[in-house]
Amino acid sequence: MENLLSEHRKSMEWSQQRLADELGVTRQTIISIERGRFDPSLPLAFRIAALFNKRIEELFFPEKD
Amino acid sequence: MSEVKTRTKWGRAKFGNRQIPAMRIAIPCGLVLGTILSLVAVWNGIAGPNKSLGGTVFAVCLTIPATMLVWALVVDRSSLQGAVDLPEQSIESQWYQQAAAGTQIDVILAAILGVLALSIFPSGNNADPKLILGGVIAISIASVAIRYQLLRRKT
Known part of the structure; x- marks a missing residue:
């Protein structure tokens, strides 16, 4: 996953x-x-997003095929 | 996140609301455990003909691992310097889980090869079970260590 x-x-x-x-x-x-x-776990991804005051979708993207 | 100033090198043990330096528990318990194990060795006659010397050697050799075992059981890891708060979400945890899963396969394969070898060779019937079990442990440790390092390098 890209980020x-x-x-x-x-x-x-x-x-x-x-x-x-x-x-x-x-x-x-x-x-x-x-x-x-x-790829971080879901709880860790939520913590990262909260730390930067962003939504998860603004930080992590699925890899382009 | 835990306060850094409460963390020490060897950590603390938690008993209810009280916190005691973990080594203050581990060292005396390790000494007692090492002594008990050395007495068992002497009683079973495996400490050699000189019981005093053999018992002392066993006690010296077993006290340190016994102390570390007690320490590992009583220490509160959140009181250790350098310990992260969420080790299960760190990549090292994933490496270990993957390495351990692969080690299971390695041990089964080694056991299959071992049984085959013992069946074929004439001296197989005299194989010492202690050596075989020790070999299984050694293969397990080596396998998880190698797999862990390979995963680490790959990442």
């Missing part, structure tokens, strides 16, 4: 570690999500 996590994180001038700490997950998790190699 705009990296863009939103950088717009807040947060490091990956800072974002990981805010979400309660590991930095590796953030790295993998931003690279599109790990």
Whole structure:
């Protein structure tokens, strides 16, 4: 799944570690999500969306075939 | 998110509303457990002809793992420095689950090959069960470790 996590994180001038700490997950998790190699669980996706004050659909997109 | 200032290197154990440093429980319990296990070894005659020396060696060797076992059982992980709040939602958890699932297949395959080998070779009837079980454990540990690293590198 594609996402705009990296863009939103950088717009807040947060490091990956800072974002990981805010979400309660590991930095590796953030790295993998931003690279599109790990799809977050639904609860985690909702937490991410709430953190950036966005809807999930504004952050995550299905991969184009 | 838990307050960072309440987290320590070895963490705390929670008993109701009280919190006690986990090592304060683990070390004495580990000493007792190590001593009990060494006494069992001496009583069963596996500590060697010199019971005092053998018992001491067993106690020394078993106390540290016994201490860490008690620590792992009593520690509240939210009080540990560096522990994330939601490990089950981190990618490492997915790696471990995938690695463990693959390890199940590896162990079954190894067991099949082992049974085949023991059936074919003449010395198979004298195989030591302790070695076989130890081999199963070793294969399990190696399999999950290798699979975990491969998943980590792939991601």
